[in-house]
Amino acid sequence: MNKQRIHFCAAAMSTIYFAVPQVSAQTFTESLQQGSSVKVNLRTRFEDVSEDGLQDSDALTARTRLSYQSGTWNGFGFSAEFDDVTELDGKVDYRAYPGDPQNPGTAVIGDPEGTEVNQAFIAYTNASNQVRYGRQRIILDNSRFIGNVGWRQNEQTYDGFSVVNKSIVDTSITYAYIWNVNRVFGDNNPIQPDHHMDSHIVNIGYSGFSAGKLTGYAYLLDNDTAPALSGDTVGIRWQGILNKTFSYNLEYARQTNAGVAESFDADYMLGEAVFTLSGFNITLGYELLGSDDGSYGFATPLATLHAFQGWADKFLATPAVGLEDKYINVGTTVAGIQFLLSYHKFDADIGSQDLGDEIDLSASRKFGSVVLTAKYADYAMGDVAAFRDTTKFWLMLDWNF
Template sequence: MNATIRPLGAALAASLFAAPLALADSSSLTEALKDSETRLHLRTRFEDVDQDGVEGSSALTQKTRLTYSSGSYEGFSLLLEMDDTTALTDVDYNDGTGINTGTAVIADPEGTEINQAYLAYQAGDTALKYGRQRILLDNQRFVGGVGWRQNEQTYDGFSAKSTALEDLELFYAYVHNVNRIFGESVAGGDHKHQSHLLNGAFTGLNAGKLVGYAYLLDNESAPGLSSDTLGLRWEGKLSDALSYNLEYATQSEAGDNPTEYSASYLMAEGLASVQGFKLKVGYEVLGSDDGNAAFTTPLATLHAFQGWTDKFLATPATGVEDFYVSAGRAVGPVNLALVHHTLSANEGDSDYGSELGLVAGTKVGPVGLTFKYADYSADDDSEGWATDTRKIWLMVAATF
């Protein structure tokens, strides 16, 4: 059935959009055009990486994004978005596309491409999209946009989101292509899929929100990343100052994945606001199947988890256990946060290492300023999984 979904989806979208536009009243279309909006986003970033075992790297890159969103006519609208990433200095570092091997990776390759391009239809509390689009689910641990990198990850396909039923939020997407951060001009940059993403949230409980999901990934470009993941997430609230999150999921191979495995995911964290401080303590496990294969999250915004030095973009076969604590507060106009991770194997008794991170951010008018630092110290018992790594970022961003 999957093989027929893409052409059927294209035909359905064409029929849905063609009829109303053919009958459109010119004055109504004029009003829709008047309601359109164009935005320009600029982000300049300096990144420096010092990593044991390879030559250090530094990069100064410029991200330019131009977004056009139309007004609505009879519920129909469109969005077009172009992204460009340009290196402002020589590209003498490994940008993740296979060049300058032996140097530390800074995964911001140069390139210009369509970031989003979709037709949308809004019918009451239900929104449909067809085309290239951003998909961000829950905290992006399983499906996200990798927004930290200069080239965002977006998805080609069809999606539907509805809040038509009381206290229930439903989302479904069929994805046939994932536009990864390395750019479509690079071999293996995009991944072809026949994947289904389902997510439902029940918000009718005073104590919190219950989320259930099924992410059925059939990755044709990288079959080893094909998996079926089923899970539940609970976002609980004890008071305005105290909350907690609990999550559990199971995963097994799917599609043409050559490895048979079964692994689980577990997360528990508590959050508190105390005298201006935002505190968090958490424990996350990406389980292992007897050291042969481990729980993976290939569509996640991985930079937000297990440390900012990105040592665990791929899960080791022995899995990962991450105990983390963070504290943040505003000091005048500056928001500060400090986070610490202690990382170890789920299978066996190896300690991978620890990471300390610091971030400071502020805004001056429309301009956002960010300083970010991360220092990963590999443990002697890490079995060579990762090496000592220090990263520094300086970033200026603005949207007009």
């Protein structure tokens, strides 16, 4: 895609989400005022990381987000969203990304300082379609393949064109063409830059079954910046509901090469059983990111990776031997505090390597417009020395004004 489109996205303003107000403005100028809104979000977070073989890191950062959303004019709307990430103690003493020349030998905390346009798109909406052009947030299904990495202070967004069509009853059809991925490491990062690409995203969901929802998808990624992350993924997902106390998720996908020298194919499988019992939500799960004979591991480069395979983020890139994740999540609410306890056991898909295990714990409570969250992750290495013992702790305040 030509540079003019990328420049348009950088120059335009962005939005959290576009929704059509009840009354459309009579002129474009009126649309900038009628039905418009301004929102401010402040997220302050302390993160501490201890990883064997590296110096401990800690960071106290604040993300300030300013959002503007216009009203509509003949179905068209305009919105704006800006993010600023600042280290509050005035000194960055951690590595903000892999390969960061600052603070060598310290553990990575992936929150670089910077000010950016987080999203930038014009939208058109009618009864059946929502169309967006520009820089935008895209989240599909559970974010396992296409997500926004919302946990990090600098969010992942996409420069592209997207359309969501709901003209067929109980059916949602999403198509997106992506020419640039604005990654969490910042726009001006020379070592971990944005990913320029020529990619097509298709996701079709049908919720007309009484027993659940069926989704089919094709994610055709052609990555110019990192060709090794190119690949075609085609899959199917079933979200089943048996009754009020039991639901389940089944998913299968196949990934093959696209735009790289070597050919590969690998499988993805997911099986989850979800129970609601006496105030507890319990999930038993098995996830496989398969291997092609030990030479390639199933990749999900556009996923919200922090939400999967443990919060210590040891497997942001799938090992060539693949990865099996057997896990249990237990959640409950006590005195308004939401608790979640998780355990993961990791093993290689090819061979018998033990890839370690992890325990995660979080507690979160809302106080009016403020959400306080504490999280802890403890990863213990297995047979592979590259995946070293790691503990992480977060304390976060999220304010909405």
